[in-house]
Amino acid sequence: MGTDKINYFDLIYQVVREIPRGRVTSYGAIAHYLGLKSGARMVGYAMNAAHTMTDVPAQRVVNRQGLLTGKHHFETSTQMQELLEADGISVENDQIKNFETVFWDPEKELGL
DNA sequence: CCATTGACATAGT
DNA sequence: TACTATGCCAATG
Numbered sequence: 001m002g003t004d005k006i007n008y009f010d011l012i013y014q015v016v017r018e019i020p021r022g023r024v025t026s027y028g029a030i031a032h033y034l035g036l037k038s039g040a041r042m043v044g045y046a047m048n049a050a051h052t053m054t055d056v057p058a059q060r061v062v063n064r065q066g067l068l069t070g071k072h073h074f075e076t077s078t079q080m081q082e083l084l085e086a087d088g089i090s091v092e093n094d095q096i097k098n099f100e101t102v103f104w105d106p107e108k109e110l111g112l
Numbered sequence: 113c114c115a116t117t118g119a120c121a122t123a124g125t
Numbered sequence: 126t127a128c129t130a131t132g133c134c135a136a137t138g
Binding site: 114115116117118120121122123124125 | 127128129130131132133134135136137138
Binding site for chain 3: 007008009036037038039040041042045046048049
């Protein structure tokens with residue numbers, strides 16, 4: 001199969017698509033779930049390429065602090081926050097409120 | 113082909 | 126507590 005181009009990116013996209021509405025996850029959580037020893041850098045980089053993907057809610061993926069570090073990569077600087085608020089997530093000063101409450105752990109929700 | 117950068121995370125100082 | 130250094134893979138120039 002010459003199409004074994006499945007990189008970490010596709011795996012990351014599939015996990016991000018599974019994030020339920022009103023929840024968020026972190027780069028490290030996805031990386032750890034996929035077993036990416038590469039750290040969380042791959043996840044963040046995959047999100048950068050996810051711009052062409054409409055099925056990848058990258059706004060639901062934030063850093064370990066629950067901070068919208070990637071808001072700058074959206075159409076507008078507020079697009080990310082607007083999308084999160086539309087999902088029912090409260091955001092203030094680029095920081096997700098009750099981050100631990102809305103946090104979605106793939107290992108726990110999808111089952112390890 | 114080599115060097116630099118990037119939406120992170122952890123450990124060490 | 127804050128800052129620095131390192132790891133990791135892929136994309137870009």
